[in-house]
Amino acid sequence: MKSQSRNERWIAFLMILPSIILLGIFVYGFIAWTGVVSVSKWDGIQPDYTFVGFNNYKQLFSLALGGISAIRFHIDLWNTFFFTIFFLFLCLIFGLLLAILLDQKIKGEGIFRTIYLFPMAISFVVTGVVWQWIFAPGTESRARGVNALLQSLGLDNLTWGWYTDPTRIGPFHVALIPVIIAAAWQMIGYTMAMYLAGLRAIPDDLREAARVDGAGSFGVYRHVVLPLLAPITLSALIILGHISLKIFDLIYTMTGKGPAFATDVPGIFMFETTFQGNHYAQGAAISIIMLLMVALIIIPYLIYSFRQEVEL
């Protein structure tokens, strides 16, 4: 604005400066510091900043150098991969389905919305506790959770170990299934809310026009609504995707690392190796890899978001 004086611009800048400095230190300064730790020899209570190059990273990736650490980290990356794929799939499919259902001029829409979205208001720790109970397998003679339900329905052959089952199909650990269900339960409502906001932003005339052109209600969705929801799908993919790359609380509470790392993820590995094992340099290397994975999807997204804003 033209009437702003030089003096006042300085005051304005001074008012935001504390936040800039704090974030500069707490985000960028600390990330750089973690980066330094990740190339150091710090392994034990006493800090040791002796430079060792990329050794800590090599030990995570190379089975020959890292042994059990590398085995665990490889499993973590696969687990993150499968967790992300299935979690995103469930959230997007059911989020979109619920949003479309709710968009049909539903009586009591508010009540349904409240029910689908309430898991977002509670802690991942609470979610972990409840779903740990639901999928606790018990034993064959003393079945618990879902297994008990299956037994009472006479479906004994469908019972299995859920998150305690170390079985793998290729690199996929079946123990992830209950964890994915719990995470989806928590985040489907969020995806629905995003889609619903998108649906509500589509002007009625557009749908009307398609109907006049002879499209049925399925055709309207197929050719008008869904293409317009594409940017929302992108946002949802990025937001949910970055959450799943750094997931920790839920799995840590519900199952921990699981049998033979069946439900382990980098977030848990980093936490345990750093704060329980005092392997600070290794923990730092894991967290930098997590950061790079998140940055890889978030930075392009932020650039894309801001470009769009400028154009508008």
Added chain:
Amino acid sequence: MTARFNPARFAVYLLLILFALIFLIPVYVLLSSSLKTFAEVQDLSRLWAPPQGLNLESFKAAWAGIPEKGLRGLAPNLMNSFKLTIPATILSALLGSMNGYVLSKWKFPAANIVFPLMLFGMFIPYQAVLVPLTVTLARIGLGGSLWGLILVNVVYGLPITTLIFRNYYSEVPNEMIEASRMDGAGFFGIYRFIMFPLSLPGFVVVIIWQFTNIWNEFLFAVTILQKPEMQPITVALRNLSGSQIKEWNVVMAGAIIAAIPTLIVYIVMGRYFVRGLLAGSVKG
């Protein structure tokens, strides 16, 4: 519309109700298990059955603990959560509001670079700052203290609160500000008499969002606060559920106690909660 039976609409309602029931399974588990006695919860033949009576024994145990069994009550942790969440929420809302005002109406050079750099802070995996964070907090005398955790939650809350307020203030017409400048209002006058009063709904959104996030936060809390009596309720609940002899009725009662404050806020102010939620996807 006619009152005629419409199979398509019937199917829509049926699906909605079916999903609602599935979503409520964990609520049923929480309520039914927490209202059982220990003997009842041990009876696996009645695992999914509703409680035989309304027994509040497990809530009492979760609240006050059972000293002879070495079980700590959650009441002090609930208080810690309030002592943490309320100041951290208010501080991050006030700072976010000031930042949003500056970023939307007082564009300084490089603001377009500074703002995305600030925003990136809300997406990072916090594992990547944990060690420097704990070292620094210890060095400035805030290690293991609730104040340290408050500071941390305020700082890492700044990106989202700044974002919400910036988007909110962008909608305030510049003419309004120009007009009040004619009346002699300066930087603070405009904030005090125009922006702040206009942004009360914005404050509601931010406060609800931050309250929920900070209340539910786990990673910082479990890393920074080691003493059980200092920890907020999320960490205490995790410890309770991880204990060896699991009294499921008490654990579920504890989970309900931990969830109630944010649930009440959500149910009463749901509309504002959703706005905060959607703001997180950057464009809002």
